[in-house]
Amino acid sequence: MLRSLILLFVTLLAVPATAQEVYRFGDDAYMAGDNVTLTGEAVDDAFIAGNTVVLSASVNGSAHAGGRSVSISGPVGKSLYAAGLNVNMSGGVGDDAHLIGDTVLVNNDVGGDLRAAAQRIEINGAVGDSALVAAENILLTGAIAGDASFSVDNLSFGDNARIEGTLYLYAEDPNDIDIPDSVVPQDRISRHDIDDFDASADPEGGATLDRSRPGIVAWLVGTITSILILTAIATLISALAPSFLLALRLRTLETPARALWMGFLTISALAGSLFLFALTGFGILLIPVSIVLAVLLGIAGYVIGTYILGVGLLGATNRPLPETLSERAIAALVGAVAITVLAMIPFIGWIATLAIALAGAGALVIRWFAPGFYTEVR
Incomplete structure (x- = not known):
């Protein structure tokens, strides 16, 4: 769940490009921009990112969409992956649906499993298999053919709501939530404490945390x-601001030591400002701002450094600079794998990873503010 929220948070922070970029390879569609709409003839797979995303064309394969407002009105033949502030799925999904947002509306049928995380979610369509949902408020008006695992604070039902399998309910006080027999009989309800909820579990058969699961399996899955999450974030940013990332890469390679030093200096200044703000008394109000800025700069530097590392590794194999969205995705994946493996090296791995993140943050600061040292002022 934490990884999903991080992915959503960084997606919402991404600054969209002003122009819509469209790239088609085979029967797949790749699109990025401010207001992005995919219409017309059906495509195989769709990869879309932007501020406002509308997918009304038919997708025979899988659809991937990310933005502040995401609307899926066309049918999706296989799986749907969507993340945004508001996600509205009004087109049917043939297989599984994976949805993340603040408000998620499932207004059509899902043929397979439904996985969703939101502040508020409405399930108005039928779910062909199982449902695993984590939200503060859940409204179920449709039917779920399999098991349902709900981690929830407030749960309500429509007249036609029905759960054919077992309801695994996770809440602060699960016994305080009333479930009508018309939805699911009491003998098919399994109530658990909210701390036992496992968002990575298979929806079928409940989502109770298995504390006996082998550590190597959990580590590998994690x-x-x-x-994959790091790759998705880096790909999204490279699609929305390709020229900006190219400039950062050139800046970092020109003066890597300066980028590293500037990243270290800026994050240290933001963190160190906590004590200065505290000394001024009224400046205590600015402490949360300083913390948030330091964290965001560190995350941005880590993502940027990962992408630059991936481009550099591909360049070492005589590959040209990535120009299409698919090439940028490959570079992001190579960088994500490389920095993950690098972090596993004992003793020096975390230092190298930190250096890459600081260099990425420094390149960002240099690009935005162009600071200089030993500059003569006339």
Whole structure:
């Protein structure tokens, strides 16, 4: 769940490009921009990122969409992956649906499993298999053919709501939530404390945390998930601001030591300002701002450094600079794998990873503010 929220948070922070970029390779569609709309003939797979995203064309394969407002009105033949502030799925999904947002509306049928994380979610369509949902407020008006695992504070139902399998309910006080027998009989309800909820579990058969699961399996799943999330974030940013990332890469390679030093200096200044603000009394109000800025700069530097590392490794194999969205995605994946493996090296791995993140943050600061030292003022 934490990784999903981080992915959503960084997605919402990404500054969209002003122009819509469209790239088609085979039967797949790749699009990025401010207001992005995919219409017309059906495509195989769709990869879309922007501020406002509308997918009304038919997708025979899988659809991937990210933005502040995401609307899926066309049918998706296989799986749907969507993240945004507001996600509205009004087109049917043939297989599984994976949805993340503040408000998520499922207004059509999902043929397979439903996985969703939100502040508020409405499930108004039918779910063909199981549902694993984590949200503060859940409204179920449709039917779920399999098991349902709900981590929730407030749960309500429509007249036609129905759960054919077992309801695994996770809440602060699960016994305080009333479930009508018309939705699911009491003998098919399993109530658990909210701390036992496992968002990475298989929706079928509940989502209760298995504390006996082998550590190597959990580590492997977590590592692969982290790589994919980092790849997705870096790809999204490279799609929205390709020229900006290219400039950062050139700046970093021109003066790597300066970028490293500037990243270290800026993050240290933001962190060190906490004590100065505290001394001024009223400046205590600015302490949260300083913390948030330091964290955001560190995250941005880590993502930028990962992408630059991936481009550099591909360049070492005589590959040209990435120009298309698919090439940028490959560079992001190579960088994510490389920095993950690098972090595993004992003793020096974390130092190298930190250096890459600081260099990325420094390149960003240099690009935005162009600071200089020993500059003569006339």
